Amino acid sequence: xxxxxxxxxxxxxxxxxxxxxxxxxxxxxxxxxxxxxxxxxxxxxxxxxxxxxxxxxxxxxxxxxxxxxxxxxxxxxxxxxxxxxxxxxxxxxxxxxxxxxxxxxxxxxxxxxxxxxxxxxxxxxxxxxxxxxxxxxxxxxxxxxxxxxxxxxxxxxxxxxxxxxxxxxxxxxxxxxxxxxxxxxxxxxxxxxxxxxxxxxxxxxxxxxxxxxxxxxxxxxxxxxxxxxxxxxxxxxxxxxxxxxxxxxxxxxxxxxxxxxxxxxxxxxxxxxxxxxxxxxxxxxxxx
Amino acid sequence: xxxxxxxxxxxxxxxxxxxxxxxxxxxxxxxxxxxxxxxxxxxxxxxxxxxxxxxxxxxxxxxxxxxxxxxxxxxxxxxxxxxxxxxxxxxxxxxxxxxxxxxxxxxxxxxxxxxxxxxxxxxxxxxxxxxxxxxxxxxxxxxxxxxxxxxxxxxxxxxxxxxxxxxxxxxxxxxxxxxxxxxxxxxxxxxxxxxxxxxxxxxxxxxxxxxxxxxxxxxxxxxxxxxxxxxxxxxxxxxxxxxxxxxx
Numbered sequence: 001x002x003x004x005x006x007x008x009x010x011x012x013x014x015x016x017x018x019x020x021x022x023x024x025x026x027x028x029x030x031x032x033x034x035x036x037x038x039x040x041x042x043x044x045x046x047x048x049x050x051x052x053x054x055x056x057x058x059x060x061x062x063x064x065x066x067x068x069x070x071x072x073x074x075x076x077x078x079x080x081x082x083x084x085x086x087x088x089x090x091x092x093x094x095x096x097x098x099x100x101x102x103x104x105x106x107x108x109x110x111x112x113x114x115x116x117x118x119x120x121x122x123x124x125x126x127x128x129x130x131x132x133x134x135x136x137x138x139x140x141x142x143x144x145x146x147x148x149x150x151x152x153x154x155x156x157x158x159x160x161x162x163x164x165x166x167x168x169x170x171x172x173x174x175x176x177x178x179x180x181x182x183x184x185x186x187x188x189x190x191x192x193x194x195x196x197x198x199x200x201x202x203x204x205x206x207x208x209x210x211x212x213x214x215x216x217x218x219x220x221x222x223x224x225x226x227x228x229x230x231x232x233x234x235x236x237x238x239x240x241x242x243x244x245x246x247x248x249x250x251x252x253x254x255x256x257x258x259x260x261x262x263x264x265x266x267x268x269x270x271x272x273x274x275x276x277x278x279x280x281x282x283x284x285x286x287x288x
Numbered sequence: 289x290x291x292x293x294x295x296x297x298x299x300x301x302x303x304x305x306x307x308x309x310x311x312x313x314x315x316x317x318x319x320x321x322x323x324x325x326x327x328x329x330x331x332x333x334x335x336x337x338x339x340x341x342x343x344x345x346x347x348x349x350x351x352x353x354x355x356x357x358x359x360x361x362x363x364x365x366x367x368x369x370x371x372x373x374x375x376x377x378x379x380x381x382x383x384x385x386x387x388x389x390x391x392x393x394x395x396x397x398x399x400x401x402x403x404x405x406x407x408x409x410x411x412x413x414x415x416x417x418x419x420x421x422x423x424x425x426x427x428x429x430x431x432x433x434x435x436x437x438x439x440x441x442x443x444x445x446x447x448x449x450x451x452x453x454x455x456x457x458x459x460x461x462x463x464x465x466x467x468x469x470x471x472x473x474x475x476x477x478x479x480x481x482x483x484x485x486x487x488x489x490x491x492x493x494x495x496x497x498x499x500x501x502x503x504x505x506x507x508x509x510x511x512x513x514x515x516x517x518x519x520x521x522x523x524x525x526x527x528x529x530x531x532x533x534x535x536x
Binding site: 164165168169171172175176178179180181182183184185186187 | 345347366367368371372376377379383385386387388392393395396397399400401402403405406445449
C-alpha cells in the first residue's frame with residue numbers, strides 16, 4: 001500500500017511539474033526560444049505572491065493569483081519586446097545566453113532584496129487537508145488542486161492554440177515567420193503575447209510551488225530542470241504529453257524516495273535519461 | 289479615369305534600384321500599374337523578377353528610387369503594413385502553414401491581413417475557397433496537399449487579406465496543361481472582382497490569356513513594356529528567349 005501511495009502522490013506532484021513545463025514548451029514551440037531563466041521566473045512569481053500577502057495581510061495565497069498572474073504576464077510581454085525579440089534569429093545561441101544572464105540577474109536581485117532565507121506561503125488548513133481514497137492512501141486537497149489546475153491550464157492553452165485567432169497567429173508564426181509577416185502579422189507582438197501567456201502559467205506554477213514547499217532565491221534552476229525533463233519525456237510540442245511527462249518525473253521521484261529518501265531527485269533524473277536513451281523524441285512526440 | 293487621360297495608378301515604381309554587392313538586381317526600373325489592370329512580367333531566370341516582387345511587397349527595401357501605392361509613398365513601409373493596406377503576394381514555391389488546415393491558413397490571412405474578426409471572416413473564407421476550388425479540402429492539413437492544391441492555397445491565402453493589388457509569382461510552373469487552364473480561369477475570376485494583378489510567369493500563353501500588358505525584365509532592367517502580342521514579337525524579346533531555348 002505504501003507503494004500505491006507513493007505512486008498516487010507522484011501523479012499529483014506531476015501536475016506541478018507539468019505547470020513548470022508548459023510555459024517552457026509554449027515559448028519553445030512558438031519562437032524556438034529556450035528560456036534558461038524560466039525556473040527563476042517561477043521563483044520570482046512566488047516572491048511576488050509573498051509581497052502581495054505582506055501588503056494585504058493574511059489571505060489565502062491562491063487569492064494573490066488575481067494580481068500575480070497579470071503582473072507576470074506584463075513582465076513577460078515587456079521582457080520579450082524589450083530583450084528577447086532582439087536575440088531571435090537563425091542562431092539559437094543568443095537567446096540561450098541572454099536568458100542565462102537574466103537567470104543570474106534574477107537570482108542575485110532576489111537574494112539582495114529577500115536574503116537567502118527560505119520562505120513559504122502558508123495556506124493554513126488547506127496545507128494539511130486530505131481525504132482518504134482507500135485504506136493507507138490519503139489524497140491531499142492541495143496536491144489534488146494542483147493537479148486539477150494543471151489539467152485546466154493545459155486544456156485552456158489547448159483551446160487558445162487551436163480555437164482562437166491568437167492561437168492561429170502563434171501557430172502561423174511558429175510555422176513560417178516570414179510568410180506570417182506577409183499575412184499582416186506583427187511577429188514581435190505575437191512573440192510577446194506568447195511570452196505573456198507563458199508567464200501567466202509561470203505565475204500559477206510559482207504560487208503553487210510556494211504553497212507546497214519552501215523556496216529561496218536559488219530554487220529556480222532545479223525547477224527549470226524538472227520542467228525540461230517533463231517537456232522532453234512528454235515529447236516536444238505536445239501539451240497533454242507534457243502533463244504525462246510531469247507525471248512520469250513526479251512518480252519517479254516519489255517512488256525513488258520510497259526506496260531511499262536520498263534517491264528522490266536521482267530517480268527522476270535516471271528515468272529521464274532512460275527515456276532519452278530509448279525514445280529520444282519523448283513518449284508522445286507530435287505527429288507532424 | 290484620372291486627369292490627362294491616364295488611368296489612376298494603383299502602383300508606381302520610379303527609378304527603383306537594388307543591388308547585392310556588385311550584382312544589380314533592379315536597375316532604374318520605372319513601372320506603373322493602373323487600377324484594375326493586369327500586368328504580366330516575363331524574363332529569364334535570375335533577371336530580377338522575384339526581387340521586384342520583394343521590393344513591392346516590402347520584404348526587401350529599395351536602395352534608391354520610390355514606391356508608391358494608391359498615391360501614397362510606401363518606400364519605407366514594412367511588409368506587414370503593406371499587407372494591411374492591400375498589397376498581397378503568393379510565393380513561387382508554396383509556403384503553406386503546414387500544421388494548420390486549409391481553412392485556417394486562409395483564415396489567418398483574413399483575420400490579420402484584412403483586419404476582421406474570425407467569425408466575421410468565415411463567409412469570406414468560404415467564398416475564397418470556392419473561387420480557388422479548395423472547398424473540398426477545407427479541413428485537410430495544408431502540409432498534405434498536392435502541388436496544384438498548394439499553389440491554389442497560395443492564391444487563396446493572398447486573396448484572404450483583401451488585396452487591391454495581387455502579386456502572383458510563377459503559380460503555373462509545374463502544372464499539367466488542364467491544371468494550368470483551371471488556374472488561368474481562377475485568375476480571370478479574381479480579376480473580374482476588380483483586383484489589380486501583377487503576374488510573373490514563364491508559361492507565356494497562360495499569361496497572355498489574362499493580362500492587358502506585358503513587361504520584360506532582363507539583368508535587372510525593364511527592356512520592354514506594352515501590348516502583350518507586340519512585346520512577344522519584338523526583336524529584343526525574341527533574342528532573349530531564343531537564347532534561352534538554345535541553352536535548354
